[in-house]
Amino acid sequence: MKTWKRNLLAVPILVWIGLLVGIPMVLVVALSFLSRDHLGNIVYQFTLDNYRRVLDPIYLRVFLNSLLLALLTGLITLLVGYPVAYITSNLPPRRRALALGLIMLPFWISSLLRTYGWMILLGNAGLINNVLLALKIIDKPLPMMYKFSTSLVGTAYMLMPFMIVAVFNSVDKLDRSLLEASYDLGASKWKTFFHITVPLTLPGIAGGFTLVFIPALGLYFVSDLLGGGNTVFLGNLIHTMATRGRNRPLAAAFSMGMIALVLMVLSLYMKASKDKTGEGLFQ
Amino acid sequence: MKQPLLALVELNKYYGDVHVLKDVSFDINEGEFLTLLGPSGCGKTTLLRCIAGLERIQSGDILLAGTSIKELAPNKRNVNTVFQNYALFPHFNVYDNVAYGPRMKKSMGEAELKTKVAEVLELVQMSGYEQRMPHQLSGGQRQRIAIARALINEPAILLLDEPLGALDLKLRKHMQTELARLQRKTGTTFVYVTHDQEEALNMSDRIVVIDQGQVQQLGSPREIYNNPANLFVTSFIGDRNIFPVEVLQVGDDYSQVRLGEDVVAVRSSPSARGALSADDEAVLAILMDKMRISCEQMDNAFRGEVVSIHYAGSQIRIEVRVAGRILTVVEYQKLECECQVGDSVFVSWEESGAYLLPQEDGWEERGL
Numbered sequence: 001m002k003t004w005k006r007n008l009l010a011v012p013i014l015v016w017i018g019l020l021v022g023i024p025m026v027l028v029v030a031l032s033f034l035s036r037d038h039l040g041n042i043v044y045q046f047t048l049d050n051y052r053r054v055l056d057p058i059y060l061r062v063f064l065n066s067l068l069l070a071l072l073t074g075l076i077t078l079l080v081g082y083p084v085a086y087i088t089s090n091l092p093p094r095r096r097a098l099a100l101g102l103i104m105l106p107f108w109i110s111s112l113l114r115t116y117g118w119m120i121l122l123g124n125a126g127l128i129n130n131v132l133l134a135l136k137i138i139d140k141p142l143p144m145m146y147k148f149s150t151s152l153v154g155t156a157y158m159l160m161p162f163m164i165v166a167v168f169n170s171v172d173k174l175d176r177s178l179l180e181a182s183y184d185l186g187a188s189k190w191k192t193f194f195h196i197t198v199p200l201t202l203p204g205i206a207g208g209f210t211l212v213f214i215p216a217l218g219l220y221f222v223s224d225l226l227g228g229g230n231t232v233f234l235g236n237l238i239h240t241m242a243t244r245g246r247n248r249p250l251a252a253a254f255s256m257g258m259i260a261l262v263l264m265v266l267s268l269y270m271k272a273s274k275d276k277t278g279e280g281l282f283q
Numbered sequence: 284m285k286q287p288l289l290a291l292v293e294l295n296k297y298y299g300d301v302h303v304l305k306d307v308s309f310d311i312n313e314g315e316f317l318t319l320l321g322p323s324g325c326g327k328t329t330l331l332r333c334i335a336g337l338e339r340i341q342s343g344d345i346l347l348a349g350t351s352i353k354e355l356a357p358n359k360r361n362v363n364t365v366f367q368n369y370a371l372f373p374h375f376n377v378y379d380n381v382a383y384g385p386r387m388k389k390s391m392g393e394a395e396l397k398t399k400v401a402e403v404l405e406l407v408q409m410s411g412y413e414q415r416m417p418h419q420l421s422g423g424q425r426q427r428i429a430i431a432r433a434l435i436n437e438p439a440i441l442l443l444d445e446p447l448g449a450l451d452l453k454l455r456k457h458m459q460t461e462l463a464r465l466q467r468k469t470g471t472t473f474v475y476v477t478h479d480q481e482e483a484l485n486m487s488d489r490i491v492v493i494d495q496g497q498v499q500q501l502g503s504p505r506e507i508y509n510n511p512a513n514l515f516v517t518s519f520i521g522d523r524n525i526f527p528v529e530v531l532q533v534g535d536d537y538s539q540v541r542l543g544e545d546v547v548a549v550r551s552s553p554s555a556r557g558a559l560s561a562d563d564e565a566v567l568a569i570l571m572d573k574m575r576i577s578c579e580q581m582d583n584a585f586r587g588e589v590v591s592i593h594y595a596g597s598q599i600r601i602e603v604r605v606a607g608r609i610l611t612v613v614e615y616q617k618l619e620c621e622c623q624v625g626d627s628v629f630v631s632w633e634e635s636g637a638y639l640l641p642q643e644d645g646w647e648e649r650g651l
Contacts, residue, residue, distance in 0.1 A: 180337050181370035183357040185384035185436065195387075199374045 032252035040246025050253035059237075059254075066234040067261065069152060069223070070216035074163075074209045076156040081163035081208065086197075088164070089172040103164050111158055115225050118154050119145065122226075146228030154226040155216050162215075163208040170204025171197075206272035214262050234258050286349055288313040288472055289334070289440060294343035296329060296496075303329050304340070305496040311440070311474060316466050318475045318483040321493035322519065327476045328367075330493070331442050334474065335364045347439060358387075363433035364442040368449065369425045371417040377404070377428055378413040384436040403431040406465065423454045430462075434469060443475045447482065459485050480520050484508060492516050509635065513554065514643050517568045524571060524610045527642065530563045538639050540567060543606025545585045549637045558641040566640045572613040573636025576601055577629050578620030584631040585610070589622050603630055 032050055035043040053059070088099045106114060121127050122144040129141040144150060174197065182192040198205075220235030229236065234254065242251035287310030296304035303326045311317050319327040332338040334345060336357035345353045352360050363384070371380050381400045385391050391399065404410050407427040417425060426446060433441055443462075447455045463486045466473045477483055483490050484504040492499040492507060492515070500512040511517040518525055528540040538551045538559065549567060551559070559565050577584070587605035601612045601622075612630060622628050 175368075175370070177366050177368060177370040178372060180357070181364070181366055181372070182383070182387075184335055184337070184364045185387060185432065186358045187383070187387040188356075188358055191387055195383075196372060 073216040077163035085167035151223040151227035154222040159212040162211040166208030170201040210269040290346040292344040315488040318487040320483040326496040363438040369429040570636040573633040574612040584629040
């Protein structure tokens with residue numbers, strides 16, 4: 001009886017998730033098996049055609065682009081974000097609060113505006129090119145926009161705070177006496193970092209990677225604006241199909257493909273975080 | 284003269300403006316069990332961390348077998364630490380924890396390492412626990428692994444930072460014996476930090492009493508217990524009644540002092556001999572359990588009134604008001620005199636239990 005009453009507390013959140021996540025999800029799944037007429041209206045007729053097209057080798061390229069973008073984003077945010085998080089957590093309390101505040105500050109500005117900011121910075125008539133031209137370091141503008149790498153930089157920038165915060169939380173929890181014990185037992189700072197710090201902050205790394213990887217798959221406006229559509233990613237593809245392409249069933253099928261990718265990463269994350277004690281990492 | 288294993292030479296350490304170690308100098312001999320004893324915040328742990336290299340000193344020197352190690356990083360010093368919370372690596376099993384030191388220093392191959400790990404685990408009576416993870420061990424077991432992990436490196440000195448603090452009383456007593464046994468068996472020099480006088484008195488060859496970043500006294504447990512060098516040591520070690528008296532006459536061995544109406548003769552401490560003369564205020568310290576209560580009038584005793592009597596198992600604690608001060612007397616056998624609260628009694632003591640010391644400024648304010 002008591003358990004039943006206690007479980008009652010979960011009802012609001014269950015309703016919330018049911019209404020706003022569950023039902024749309026079911027709709028997307030259902031939609032992915034439907035057909036459309038030539039005007040883009042949905043025809044209630046079961047078909048596997050959409051999935052056949054998703055698996056078409058033409059679109060494999062798009063999956064690979066997205067996967068590469070998300071993986072590289074995860075890697076870059078990790079390489080840049082880990083040291084930032086590590087240093088931040090070792091700061092004295094006041095400066096630490098300041099640093100965390102500064103890391104969060106960009107969230108106060110619309111991400112769309114910040115993406116336009118990158119265009120102002122990187123464009124042919126942008127700030128960097130203008131300065132370099134004025135200093136006569138280059139004689140014609142460096143093309144920095146509308147490339148895969150531009151999308152990558154923008155996506156990594158956009159998701160960096162997630163990685164920093166995830167790693168920060170786990171570095172912050174790290175027992176400093178373990179590091180001292182490691183030095184005391186004869187390990188150098190680098191050895192201590194790789195044998196003690198990294199394995200013990202692995203949950204943070206895995207968490208940060210997941211937090212970055214998943215949105216990187218779907219963040220279509222960054223690659224739209226900075227990549228100029230030169231490289232097609234899953235997010236852009238789905239967006240285009242659902243709007244201009246007027247093919248919502250196909251867009252739904254691609255969404256299912258993306259969800260499959262995300263689930264793969266999540267299952268890897270579960271594995272990494274279950275292995276909290278890091279057993280077998282250094283055998 | 285034999286060279287000390289470790290020499291501390293006028294160490295000074297500051298945290299910002301706070302002077303935590305003040306001109307600390309003493310020697311540690313090879314093979315001894317030396318305890319740094321003091322109240323929390325006295326600087327004993329800081330001193331240990333300075334020896335380990337985990338803290339830098341601002342001035343002075345640390346010589347290990349005659350060579351300065353003060354500039355060496357902790358991983359280059361031939362000393363190992365057993366940390367207060369054990370600091371076992373939670374992601375390694377017992378074997379990998381113990382093997383960590385030799386692996387980092389690449390001092391032996393895996394085959395030799397295996398024998399070595401088995402040896403030290405045997406030494407701390409933890410054979411068969413190789414595959415356990417730290418979180419599967421009890422506090423006492425973790426303690427043993429932490430010691431094994433340090434001892435496998437064969438350090439010149441093993442530093443122990445309040446290692447028994449987190450254990451319950453029974454286990455603590457057991458581990459005291461165990462540590463003393465390990466120290467004898469390995470012949471390793473132990474430097475042990477504690478705030479527990481009983482631990483210090485039980486295990487140590489020598490004790491360094493530290494207060495406010497300064498060495499107060501260095502000596503064998505017996506010396507420190509019976510002949511405390513100053514008021515701090517007097518009040519910190521042993522349960523004593525400490526109260527001011529008026530000096531009538533100072534002799535080399537005995538002095539005459541007065542409390543209220545009663546005049547008694549007591550042992551003079553070395554520091555009292557030079558510093559005191561007639562009519563000075565001095566401090567008399569008497570061990571509570573060396574005091575006696577009697578109903579008959581006797582020499583060398585204070586007259587007082589019984590304020591309370593507590594029976595606490597094997598001992599009886601009696602509070603007596605003498606000249607407006609409350610003295611506590613601890614008796615172990617049946618009382619010689621069947622006194623009641625309010626009775627007039629005489630308080631005497633074994634000669635060795637009383638000690639006369641010079642007055643120090645502000646000692647009463649410090650709560651000694």
